[in-house]
Amino acid sequence: xxxxxxxxxxxxxxxxxxxxxxxxxxxxxxxxxxxxxxxxxxxxxxxxxxxxxxxxxxxxxxxxxxxxxxxxxxxxxxxxxxxxxxxxxxxxxxxxxxxxxxxxxxxxxxxxxxxxxxxxxxxxxxxxxxxxxxxxxxxxxxxxxxxxxxxxxxxxxxxxxxxxxxxxxxxxxxxxxxxxxxxxxxxxxxxxxxxxxxxxxxxxxxxxxxxxxxxxxxxxxxxxxxxxxxxxxxxxxxxxxxxxxxxxxxxxxxxxxxxxxxxxxxxxxxxx
Numbered sequence: 001x002x003x004x005x006x007x008x009x010x011x012x013x014x015x016x017x018x019x020x021x022x023x024x025x026x027x028x029x030x031x032x033x034x035x036x037x038x039x040x041x042x043x044x045x046x047x048x049x050x051x052x053x054x055x056x057x058x059x060x061x062x063x064x065x066x067x068x069x070x071x072x073x074x075x076x077x078x079x080x081x082x083x084x085x086x087x088x089x090x091x092x093x094x095x096x097x098x099x100x101x102x103x104x105x106x107x108x109x110x111x112x113x114x115x116x117x118x119x120x121x122x123x124x125x126x127x128x129x130x131x132x133x134x135x136x137x138x139x140x141x142x143x144x145x146x147x148x149x150x151x152x153x154x155x156x157x158x159x160x161x162x163x164x165x166x167x168x169x170x171x172x173x174x175x176x177x178x179x180x181x182x183x184x185x186x187x188x189x190x191x192x193x194x195x196x197x198x199x200x201x202x203x204x205x206x207x208x209x210x211x212x213x214x215x216x217x218x219x220x221x222x223x224x225x226x227x228x229x230x231x232x233x234x235x236x237x238x239x240x241x242x243x244x245x246x247x248x249x250x251x252x253x254x255x256x257x258x259x260x261x262x263x264x265x266x267x268x269x270x271x272x
Contacts, residue, residue: 005034009062012038020246024258044068052091058253059089073099083134088249104138106245114236115210119143126198127188128156140168150175181206187213192222202230214238218271
């Protein structure tokens with residue numbers, strides 16, 4: 001019997017999730033149906049509960065509903081609790097909603113594929129919003145030596161650093177006073193999509209610095225263009241994070257981990 005899944009977001013027409021999960025299902029011989037649903041911004045809960053009543057087994061959640069989904073969960077994973085947001089929901093036969101956050105796992109897996117082991121690395125995380133918060137614990141758990149968070153608003157970066165202080169070597173620094181080189185610089189902001197970048201000093205990029213932008217597109221992202229222009233040795237965008245977080249969601253639901261690399265190649269070709 002075909003089991004029902006979906007992604008909920010607004011807007012959602014651009015989502016690649018139905019294609020990705022459809023390919024995962026073919027690859028792992030799973031009988032699922034996966035659709036995209038766009039609830040009105042003020043009707044997320046009612047839309048979700050209607051979907052559950054239809055017999056759904058799980059759902060992904062994207063902007064702007066991740067925090068709201070968090071509040072509707074009966075049970076939360078440790079990652080979801082610390083992220084304050086969920087992107088993966090599972091529905092039990094007893095009616096419980098279980099929330100998880102796979103964004104950070106997707107990021108770390110792709111960083112390791114793109115850049116190698118993170119052990120001992122000094123990492124700068126640019127931004128202090130939901131995308132950053134969801135990734136901090138998996139980064140700290142990957143044996144890095146230090147995580148520095150910077151943001152246009154320093155107080156937000158400081159709040160985040162304090163929240164994760166018990167989990168590893170993490171601190172906040174004022175974006176205007178940064179002067180150290182980092183092994184990896186990660187942009188978690190979407191500012192580049194609007195043609196603006198955080199005012200990062202060039203001094204954070206050394207001759208061996210690698211840069212990762214959580215956004216992605218047909219062309220080199222604005223952040224990665226800047227990184228290359230100031231000497232970054234390697235750059236990568238967030239397509240692998242997208243497919244990686246989807247693979248983790250799929251494995252939570254279906255108990256089998258698909259191979260994201262084949263699908264990534266296809267999506268990249270479709271984008272060009």
